Amino acid sequence: MELVEIGALQVVVFLFSFSGMDYDTGIGREWLVPNGIGGYASSTIIAANSRKYHGLLVSAMDPPLGRRVLLAGIDETLRFGCESLELSVHKYPDTVYPQGFLHLASFRMENFPTFIYEASGLRVEKTVFMVHGANAVFIEYSVVNPDSIECEILLRPMVTNRDFHTTRRREDHSFETLTSEAGCEVFDRENIVLGLASDKAVFLKDESWYYNVEYDHDRVRGLDYQEDIYSPGYFTLPLTSGASFSIVASTPAYGYDTSALKDACRSWREIKEDEIVRRKKLVERAGVTSVFGEKLVLAADTFIVQRNGDKSVLAGYHWFSDWARDAMISLTGLTLVTKRFKDARGILSTFAKNTVEGLMPNRFTETGGGREYGGADAPLWFIHASGEYLKQTMDSKFVRERLWKTIKSIISWYRKGTRGVHSDYDGLIVSSSHMTWMDAKIGDWIVTPREGKACEINALWYNALRIAEEMARLFGDEDNESTYHELAEIVRESYSKFWNETEECLFDVLSEDGADDSIRPNQIFAASLPHRPISIEKARRIVDVVERVLFTPFGLRTLSPSSPNYRGRYEGDVVSRDSAYHQGTVWPWLLGHFITAYLNTHGRNEQSLKQMRKLLSPFEEHLSDAGLGSISEVFDGDPPQRPGGCAFQAWSVAEILRAYKELG
Structure with missing residues (x-):
């Protein structure tokens, strides 16, 4: 390079x-x-x-x-x-x-x-x-x-x-x-x-x-x-x-x-120069000052696409379509830190207008214009992304006119129940087994069953309620402000049920069968999101456990290596790969939230910033491997962490870019 x-x-x-x-x-x-x-x-x-x-x-x-x-x-x-x-x-x-x-x-x-x-x-x-x-x-x-x-x-x-x-x-x-x-x-x-x-x-x-x-x-x-x-x-x-x-x-x-082919062919030099200029402007607008930052900004552009007059996000190349979960998790890194605010509005609008009974398309189908609904977390990530957009742009008019109705609808449907998602007596969200991001399924076998109250779904739920409370206050909606405040207080108190005193971290899922004490990275969101349902002391302990058990140079493992269900290699046919997908395989996008959680709990001092910047170094070298200029979807849980999955993955790029900008 x-x-x-x-x-x-x-x-x-x-x-x-x-x-x-x-x-x-x-x-x-x-x-x-x-x-x-x-x-x-x-x-x-x-x-x-x-x-x-x-x-x-x-x-x-x-x-x-x-x-x-x-x-x-x-x-x-x-x-x-x-x-x-x-x-x-x-x-x-x-x-x-x-x-x-x-x-x-x-x-x-x-x-x-x-x-x-x-x-x-x-x-x-x-x-x-x-x-x-x-x-x-x-x-x-x-x-x-x-x-x-x-x-x-x-x-x-x-x-x-x-x-x-x-x-x-x-x-x-x-x-x-x-x-x-x-x-x-x-x-x-x-x-x-x-x-x-x-x-x-x-x-x-x-x-x-x-x-x-x-x-x-x-x-x-x-x-x-x-x-x-x-x-x-x-x-x-x-x-x-x-x-x-x-x-x-x-x-x-x-x-x-x-009829236009020949003329286009004669103008190929001008067409090429136009595209070079377009890319140059993206880098200049983002305000990055390093080689690494410039490559991440250009990589981010890969995933932003047109959809019916608005915008969307392709989750990964080569085979993924646009998924609500991936788009909402990626939105801050792809569009907000790069100052592509018009694209952010287009993406938020696309998924707002495709919301049905409080849920967003898990994915758009490749042909026929179909939509598949099912993820319990995507609508909550949508509220988070809407809050980040408002925070960085102060564009309350767009949020009030285009997003606020959808946000209120999501909360309403989650409270009364919709398609496998509902609020329990304690205010916590219960979801079906395949409705979190760990959704690999082989035939009738759900590889990572997480039916019940998932720790990250409820961290997102609490965060969403607090964001909605702030928006209601901004928009003068006193009734909803009071409702969201009261519900958030109940959720925060109930969230204490997730605390695993023995391991000093969170249970992954609470269900009728008991608490799942598998050590997974899902708990990091309770420490990384803007509104956290736990104390700073508990958040720090979570970060320490995640760092000790799950951290690798390319992201966080999806399961502790000490678990009997751990799979350290993501390889082989579909069954072999899916059985490892969320059972130990490393995901780079999780590193972004780990970095934010670390800064939230250890302070944003120069020592912490310097230590976290070092965590991004392996990705500078990775840009020359697998998918050139991009970041892979996953890596092996075991050393030497070989890349796998999509060679060009949206939320991998987005979260590393977001963390890069956060670290300054």
Whole structure:
């Protein structure tokens, strides 16, 4: 990782040398370029797709969802008379062919991924960038041929048309390709799938198929990992004098229609510069002063997407949609500390207007515009996020007009009961077993059953009541102010039931079967939230226990290693991974709340701040691993804490960025 200057802006460049790089090492690092509406381009640093989710154009057909892999990649071949040299990389059963990474001199990631190949006296530089707000990707090529070697380049698009959760075979497709002035149009069963064009290269129709392409990461994860891919032909361009040109791929749905492709291709330099300027402004607005901070701000931008005229948050790439829980937990880090207040309003509005009987969509479904309701914590995180928005913006008008009704409705429904959530006689919230964030379920097996009164749900409930009380006072709503105050007092008194005197921390869940004394990180929220239902002395003891038992360099374990149910490795197929998901696996987002809880209980003095800043150091190195420039969803509970899950996770980035800003 190195630092370069672009105007007044310092930009982090991830630079990798490929001397001796092998295939397995190369697919261990992934890059991703989002388009702001849910689509993206993504692959590995050796340009080998290791997931079915990888592709140069993954389009959001119903933004931010309905994602389909349209352009899986482009095969590049240098032709010298009768000899050819291939720069691409594919995995087939028991073989990797071709092995273009052997000609890859370096990879760098500034704003966009850039591959530099050196072969037979030529230097080929390829950069991938997307149009913000459109399902369109540009692949820019710059070729230097100092000795004027007679050579041409052949660029063969690899096209598929499928939901990005699936794979397909040749018999599942029905493609037709029509050449045009711009390049070509690929149709699938009467619908335009893809338009392809180049500003200089000429397209020649030459249909072919790639059979049994494999995706190694999916194979390891126990998913479908083989498919057949169609190619409509190839673009070609002589390189004897070198060249600088581009190829654009787009779909008419939220992208360029075919008539606009050629003009767009001619303007690729301006389009690229516009996106660089947009990103630069994000960094400047956030007011960060370090390389680490700049990368976190740009990483945060990855997850903020358009939804029906408002905004939302994709929980993680590559496979998650927008989830209420993840969006609300992430909102402060993604939008408030970065001063993206308009986006914050859009996100809050999206989930406020999708609230039904006090609950928010656990997630939006990938297709069909559906919503799945079920999380007991998401509405309470919504009230917390609304309170943070009000605190940082003083925008009482928006909160009163757009959010206050929803906040009152949530509290009302929780008190009388709704869909597996209700307030008990003691004021505490009771929820079903799969309604907390620890919600892994395999068939009928609930891996982490937490039915009853969960400690974090009730810490959030108390916090929400106090925030609502403050808002009611601000808005002159005396009746609700009094109601929320009285209920909060009852909840605070009842919360003492969670105290585990033996372990000097909180029970995880209270139920009819007794108290669950599993040591989990859920108790940290009782010490980190703005309004805490416990004394400062007990909060300090919680922090001490969590630090001693659950802390790792990349976050908090979800279960004490001394528990018989502890699973220290997050690996294998779906069953193996889900059985470890909340049973010891480390989650980085929890570290943000640990840091805040530590400062709340140990003071915000220079010694505490310095000690907490050190906890962020491992993530500076991690930005060059797994998902480049981002933070993974999870890590192993056991050393050396290997990254896993989504390589680009919203709340991981958001909470580390929020903590970074809090530490100053």
